[in-house]
Amino acid sequence: MRLAKAYEPKKYETDIYSLWEKNGAFKPTMRPSTGVGGTKRTFSLAAPPPNANANLHIGYALTVAIEDAIVRYRRMKGDKTLFIPGADHAGFETWVVYEKELAKKGKSRFDYSREELYRQVWDFVEKNKHNLESQMRAMGASVDWERFVYTLDNRVVSTTYDSFQKMWEEGLIYRGKRIVNYCTFHGTGFADIEVVHEREKTKLWHIAYPLVEGDGPSTSLGVKEVIIATTRPETKLGQSALMVHPKDKRYQHLVGKKVNQPLVPDSPIPIIADEYVEMDFGTGVVTVTPGHDPNDFEVAQRHKLPAIELITTEGKMSDNVPPPFRGLPVQKARTSILAALEEGGYLREVKDYVHSVAKCYRCGTPIEPLLREQWFISMQPLADKAIKALRAGKINFLPESKKDQTIRYLQEVKDWNISRQIAWGIPVPAFVNVDDGGDWIFNSDVSQEAIKVGDKTYHRDPDVFDTWFSSGHWPLVTLDFPKGEDFKQFYPLSLMETGGEILYQWVARMIMLGLYLTNKVPFSDVYIHGYVLAQDGAKMSKSLGNVIDPFELIERYGSDALRAGLLTGRRPAVNQGYHPAKIKAARNFANKLWNIARYIEGKIGDEPINRGD
Ligand SMILES: [Zn+2]
Structure with missing residues (x-):
């Protein structure tokens, strides 16, 4: 074949990606064939699960660019490299999107039972999940699709329930009237x-x-x-x-x-x-x-x-x-x-x-601020353990300042209210005695509205868990804790890479829950990235009309150009503008590589080289 004059990524990217995927290139295997000889090292990373309800935005393109670059580097070095994808049911976020869908049909949440709503949102998210997967592929993320984890998968739910039950039995979970930040419109805390x-x-x-x-x-x-x-x-x-x-x-x-x-x-x-x-x-x-x-x-x-x-x-x-x-x-x-x-x-x-x-x-x-009966986690014992581990240098942070910030947060952390008053999420596996509001029991059979124990009737708590409670178990559930082969081989994860805005909600909680359940920190390194801002340094927002769609850029310049353009000149935890010139420069660089290949092809033809010659 004769290579075309200019590189047209659109013509090749999809085919190359499926070729990789079909040949198991994203599987965590030793790779002596890379020429480096392979190493005994493992490298593991679980991508932060994007919201299943929406298109991937440019911030997630940056996430993919950073993580995939590191993963491919490790893989090429010969490390046994695991990169796990996932999607987040994003409780409240999804709920808001779905309520808008209902409003378009002239309906509201009050027209359905909780169970009906749950099913509807489930279907709604299912549709979007496939969209999300194809977008991840278009971005070139070299993830192991067979290990995809959705935050409502059975294994996530059962790990979350086990953890809740363990905390309950150990007195770390309590039911208390507490002031909750309450939105009277959304009816949730x-x-x-x-x-x-x-x-x-x-x-x-x-x-x-x-x-x-x-x-x-x-x-x-x-x-x-x-x-x-x-x-x-x-x-x-x-x-x-x-x-x-x-x-x-x-x-x-x-x-x-x-x-x-x-x-x-x-x-x-x-x-x-x-x-x-x-x-x-x-x-x-x-x-x-x-x-x-x-x-x-x-x-x-x-x-x-x-x-x-x-x-x-x-x-x-x-x-x-x-x-x-x-x-x-x-x-x-x-x-x-x-x-x-x-x-x-x-x-x-x-x-x-x-x-x-x-x-x-x-x-x-x-x-x-209203008084509500809620489930709380006593955070002090969990936070103390996390502070100790961080002070002992068990996790490297990039930038280092984020570690101090996390410690300061943990020192002042308040008890965590894990109840949410919405239908979309993981139901709280707790039932209350209809005759005694103080008598709560744990039961994971949440498909029942009511259960009988002896002559007592118990009603299920209508609330669901805060999304961060289940996603706080992310390093565990992606590795199939506690008995999975991956858990034995890859825990703790090598790297947690995510945005700075969820340092407290997510990173700090993963550390606490990981230590609580395994006595080990859940990851060895944390890399924090900043926002991708608009060119003028403003935050991208729909109302300002300055949102850049990463897929338009992939369409025009190719996914390599988008990724390289986003990575160029970027520093950890710094919000930096999007620069079209960098994307174009990356496109030109890709074209240069293409031309080199074309030059070689012109000199030696495209017959396979026989190494024996
Ligand atoms: Zn509201």
């Missing part, structure tokens, strides 16, 4: 790191709380009331206390006294002292609202104060507030509470104020 914070203009309202008569002569105290400052008047319908800083000289003499709550009759509350208070915020006196503020919740635990639920999961005022306000949506309640405070003469001052508001990262609804 979020981890702290899933919440976005936005600066917003608001008001700081100053409200007077009269001291209780007879609780010491008010003249001797020199005051008749205490004024607090708040940005959330709607939560002032059921406080547990007022609090001041113990060192605040203005209020020390009032600690231990009681005040009346302006709009709540006959409900005196104490004034307490706690270091949590910032003396220079407002008047230096704040209310304690344990039912709707995570910090106040901790204060209340320290001081043994009750937590009153004032707002419901629908974002309305609960039955625990005085009658005129019950059932009002939060915003409306705010208006009428302010009017009532004004009328009663309790509203003293209103100031402009800028603060940070927590919002749902999908729909922008302000997050309502």
Whole structure:
């Protein structure tokens, strides 16, 4: 054959890829035939599973480029190299996409049972999974397709269940009412790191709380009331206390006294002292609202104060507030509470104020911190082990700074809420006694709504696990923990390569869970990559219209050009712009190689060379 004048990747890439695949080139075998002679080393890497619900984006193209380059290098050196692909059911992310699909059909999640929804989303994701596989192939990822793992595969579910059960039996899992970041629109709770914070203009309202008569002569105290400052008047319908800083000289003499709550009759509350208070915020006196503020919740635990639920999961005022306000949506309640405070003469001052508001990262609804019964993991024992391993240098980080960052995160990690109130995900394998809300049992038969044990009936927890709980087991499930051949041969993985934005959610959790279940770190090296930004350094986003589709680039320049172009000049953990010139340069380089081959072909022809000559 005579090679064409210019290299046209489109004509060859698919065929070359299937040739490799058919010949088992991506299998983890020793390769003495490479000419290097083969080594006794193994090298293993499990690709971060992309969301099964979407097309692969340019960030994932970078992931593939980095990982595949390392994998091919290792393979060519003769290492027994394993590269495992996968896909993530991406609980909440997928759920949001599917809800939009439903909306297009004029339907919503309320039209179906949980089981029906689960099946529908399953089919929806199945369709996309194949799409995802062909896109991975187009990118040239030299993964072992027979080892593909989907995060809802049986082995993932059973490993997750075993781990949950083990933690339960060892007292690391508990059921607790805790403040959860709750989106009242999506009806689900979020981890702290899933919440976005936005600066917003608001008001700081100053409200007077009269001291209780007879609780010491008010003249001797020199005051008749205490004024607090708040940005959330709607939560002032059921406080547990007022609090001041113990060192605040203005209020020390009032600690231990009681005040009346302006709009709540006959409900005196104490004034307490706690270091949590910032003396220079407002008047230096704040209310304690344990039912709707995570910090106040901790204060209340320290001081043994009750937590009153004032707002419901629908974002309305609960039955625990005085009658005129019950059932009002939060915003409306705010208006009428302010009017009532004004009328009663309790509203003293209103100031402009800028603060940070927590919002749902999908729909922008302000997050309502609510008390919910949830499953929690006690993180301290897991984190301590991880910190020790990291300090002992058991894992190399590139860049090194990410290790310190991970340690700092682990030192302050809060207990992990692993419950999610959506239908799409791995069901929590726990059942509650219908007659005793405190009586929970473990049972992995989640296909049952209810089970009988003796004469007791137990109902399944309707919640599913946080996606990160199952994907925190990724190095284990991809290697078929605990008994699989791959696990024996390849654990711990040689490398974990991923984006810096999931260092805490994912990398830190894999380390903790890996150590917990195997006493070994789950990988030896961590490489963190940054974002691929737009050319001008802005973040790529649909709303800005600056999203680059990697498959258009592959179509035009070929996958080698895309990969080399993305890799050129890239540094770990640094967000860097996308430069079309680099892709073109890589295309030209590929063409140069083609021309070299063409030149040789012209000189010696294309007959196979007989080594014996
Ligand atoms: Zn939301």
